[in-house]
Amino acid sequence: MEGTAHDYQKSSVAVSKVLGLALPEIPGWTCCGSTSAHQTDPLLALALPAKNLIAAEGKTVAVGCAACYNRLKTANHEIASDPQTRKSVAGVVGKDYDGQTKILHLLEILARDIGVHKIAQAVKNPLKGLKLVTYYGCLLSRPPEVTKFDDAENPTLMDQVLEAAGATILEWPHKTECCGAGYSITDVGIVKKLTREILVMAKAAGADCIATACPLCQLNLDLRQKDTEKAAGEEFNLPVFYFTQLLGLAFGISRKDLGLRSLVVSPAKLLADRGISV
């Protein structure tokens, strides 16, 4: 989240500050291995997350990236449910880990721990008149027995948070449809096909914009929107925000601190039309 998704990081930190939530980083954290690890080496794919969780020293770990969230949760699940796996992972990491460290996505913290009332209280400029669809992607809620995030077919945590910010949340069936994730680089045809479905459905639902909670989903729907438009021969013009950016706008945080400039499909006209000033 320091690279391509730096605006997600910026806006998450800014929003958390307003809500009185401190987010110190895990000392010496390393990449969790993401998709590449579980596709190539299952033991390493558990060991890399485990190493980070050990370094958290029992404190609750807050996660913004959906893939990291899924990998950390998977490590917990596999290690806690199978003593042999726990032993094998310890053999690779060089330290034992019990799989019990609590892991929460920012949405869980905002909706459940902090609560929508406190969020609503912090709202200075409600996102009145902004019609959006919430796009969760695959990895937050699936598999449900691993992430225990929310309902796997119809999650609502992001809906609750953004509703508290004053936005109009539209119903739509593609909350958790896959965007194609990492194939953005290796097989972009898949991404274009999948994101087209999502963008078409968002438009059909009447959305002004899409709210996301995953760096790769945001990238595929935003950075690649023009590519998808070209391939599909259709126009979408749908700004794709991180939910933290929308929340930040409602809190009155500046565009600069929310990294809005990083958005490829410009939200300027939409925000101006809806009277959402910054």
Next chain:
Amino acid sequence: MTMGLAASEISGDFAAQVEAESHANMMACLQCKKCTSGCPVAAVADIKPHEMIRMVQFGQRDEVLASKMLWACTSCQTCATRCPQKVSVAALNDGLRRMSVQSKTTSKSAVPVFNSIFMKAVRKRGRMNEAGLMASFKLRTGRLFEDMGKLPMMLFKGKMPLWQPVAPGRGEREEMFERAAKAKGDKS
């Protein structure tokens, strides 16, 4: 796709090997096709999820390991979530990917190259470096000009930092990778 296998041609060895590698629980499959119905890439896959299970069960090693599906599956977990029998085609595909790359009969795809570059970066730097990753990927796959038009915009928007910090503890990481490789070697 192979049609009409004689019972004498079917051996359970491959299935057992795949199950040990993937822990997919594939023998519980009822062929209800719920996985394929929810799969986002089923329409473009050469072997659909429910077919993949069946072919593995029937020992169709060469076809399965050479399939394009292994490199089209996005690991979205929809199959595993919806299966009434707790079979995970996502896990199955992960296991098959590893076996496929090892067997060197893998279908043409840039994904294994990407994975190798990614894991090398994790080993050395402990962190991602998008610019370095993209540069290596382009050089190794020859896809020199794809998306290059986006580069100025990405630089301007801070989406492609040219330098990123390295995580401490390289020695530890190298040891971890060595131990994982050894564990893999011991298994096979």
